[in-house]
Amino acid sequence: MSELSYPKSKVNRVNRLGERGKYECKAVHEIIMASPVVHVSFHPGSLEDYPVILPMIGKLGSFENPSADLSEPLDLYLHGYVSSRIMNIARGSSDEQPMKVCVCATKVDGLVLTLTPNSHSMNYRSSVIFGTVELVTNLDEKLYAMKLITNGVIPGRYDDTRVPPDSAEMQSTQILRVTIDHASAKVRTGQPSDYEKDMKRDDLREKCWTGVVPVYQAFGEPQEASYNRVKEVPEYISNYVKEAGDAEREYAVAAIQMAPSDKS
Amino acid sequence: MSELSYPKSKVNRVNRLGERGKYECKAVHEIIMASPVVHVSFHPGSLEDYPVILPMIGKLGSFENPSADLSEPLDLYLHGYVSSRIMNIARGSSDEQPMKVCVCATKVDGLVLTLTPNSHSMNYRSSVIFGTVELVTNLDEKLYAMKLITNGVIPGRYDDTRVPPDSAEMQSTQILRVTIDHASAKVRTGQPSDYEKDMKRDDLREKCWTGVVPVYQAFGEPQEASYNRVKEVPEYISNYVKEAGDAEREYAVAAIQMAPSDKS
Known part of the structure; x- marks a missing residue:
């Protein structure tokens, strides 16, 4: 089977520097999962x-389909406090008046320095999801999402802690499920790229x-809490910190040698 | 004179975990300037x-007031390609129908691991600006902003390159000035903080x-372009990379020992 991709539409098509656009599920999903924080935009009450x-x-x-990997169709789960504004708006939404969101995650991989300011750039990876929000009310799905989110920050963390959340905790936390309607990524890799007119100027290039x-x-050495009683940092934490940090650093360097995603 | 702050309003007030809110110009501005990329939201044509x-x-x-520092009133300058969607919308705006934006920059400083998933948190700094956009048409202001943006990525870079931009470059780049109407920051620092009920459980704490x-x-070693002819990495680049990287790492560690911004 060929790789699953999000269909191109008016909503998700990368217009400016379209050669940087990526639509494969895996490419879009990996950037979200590698970002500790995503940015979420929703419509306030009015355009005023x-x-x-x-x-x-x-x-x-x-x-x-809990065994689905990042190349397959997935939902995005967001968590927040039950009485926050986004949750109140979500509660006021309906099938007739759905709550639409845009979710964006961006990772900067390099500062690209060229011969003139206008050709300067950055190596980066950015994913944008356009979706429809629903409150998660099924308790099993809510627990699934809580575990997903905790383990998404540090794999293996959830089962090492006091779980499941008690009923007060279940009530004070609200989970939103974003059904992905459209999505795409935009990625710049490669070397600097200069204008022909500047490349011809020996004085400038010297x-x-x-x-x-x-x-x-990057991740630093884990620092224990003042009240921590466990002598050693658990391996799942120290391994993750080392592996994730190495992967980030290696990608940033490797990206420079990757085929250029475009000419600027 | 006491420190300048953004007035609290319905728009910028930090409601949820209000003790994390900061309104001082310097605090809000520093987070923006330390972020290589900001996220910008604008209204599409309709709420549909x-x-x-x-x-x-x-x-x-x-x-x-070009000598103003980060504790003083400032504008935000954004740059982009002249025919991109945000620029087209900006060109269609007017005093009667102003273009409003929200600009957010977030820096994650630490993963805060506690005894149960619901008390987990992150140390972070986030700034949000609500503002009104105008196209920069004055050539001197446009050049000022281009220099500001280039030097905002690496201080001193602008004057080391071929400047000023020629007329084709000036025309293909559009600069937006965001007048800041409201702004605030939200910051979490400090140690993990656990629920009383979990702190009492010796089995869990062991x-x-x-x-x-x-x-x-973090910043890696600067990697020269395949066509670079300058032997040594200039000092303003290597110094910035070292100093900015050190400052980021030191802040992330220091933040853990700072007074907690709140209890969770």
Whole structure:
């Protein structure tokens, strides 16, 4: 079977620098999962009001098909406090008046330095999801999503803690399920790329350094809480911190040598 | 004189976990300037459409008062391609129908691991700006903003490159000025904080490691372009990479020992 992709539509098509666009489920989903925080926008009451963006924790999974991997169709789960504004708006939505959101995750991978400011760029990966929100009311799905979100931050964490949440905790936490209607990613990789007119100028090229400064998300040594009683940092934490940190750093460097996603 | 702050209003007030809210200009502005990318939301044509978020480069400055520092009133400058959707909408706006945006920058500083999933948290800094957009048409202001944006990515870069942009470059790049109408920041610092009921459970505390994994933006060794001819990486680049990387790492660790911004 060929790779599953989101269909291109008016909503998700990457117009500007379209060669950077990616529509494969796996590409779109990986960027979301590698981001500790996503940005969520929803419509306030009216167009007179300011648009709104909230940073939230969001992770992808499928309650119907829990063994699905990132190349398969998934839903996005967001969690928040029960009486926050986004939850109140979600509760006021309906099939007739659905709550639509845009969710964006961006990872900067490098600062791309060229001979003139206008050709400067960044290596980056960005995913955008356009979806419809529903409150999760089924208790099993809510528990599934809580575990997904906790393990999405550090794999294996959920079962190492006091679970399940008690009834007060279940009530104070609200989970939103975003059904993905449209999605795409935009990715820049590769070397700097300069204008022909600047490449011809020896004086400029002898004077101005060109290259890429890799940028990546790093993890420091885990620091125990003042009240922690467990001597050793558990292996699932130290392994994750090492592996995820290595992967981020290696990607930022490798991205420079990847085929350029475009000419600027 | 006491420190300048954004007035609290219905638009910018931090309601949920209000003790994490910060309104000082300096606090709000520093988070934006430390973020290589900001997320920008604007209203599409109608509430039937999906909300929209774009990752963009945005930097703060004052064309009227160029020596202003981050504790003073500033505008946000965004740059983009002249025919992109956000620019087309900006061109269609007017005093009667102003274009409103929300701009958000978030930095994750640590994964906060506690005894039960619901008390898990992150240390983070997030700034949100609500503002009104105008196209920059004055050439001097446009050049000011281009320099501000280039030097906002790496201080000192602008004057080391071929400048000023030529007339084709000036025309293909559009700069937006966002007048800040409302703004606030939300910051979590400090140790993990567990529920009383879990703290009383010796079995749980002997088994479950609690603490913070620092998270920070790191910079790798600058990698020269295949066509670079300058032997040494210039000092303003290598110094910035070292200093900015050190500052990010040190903040993530220091934040754990700062006074807790709240109890969860």
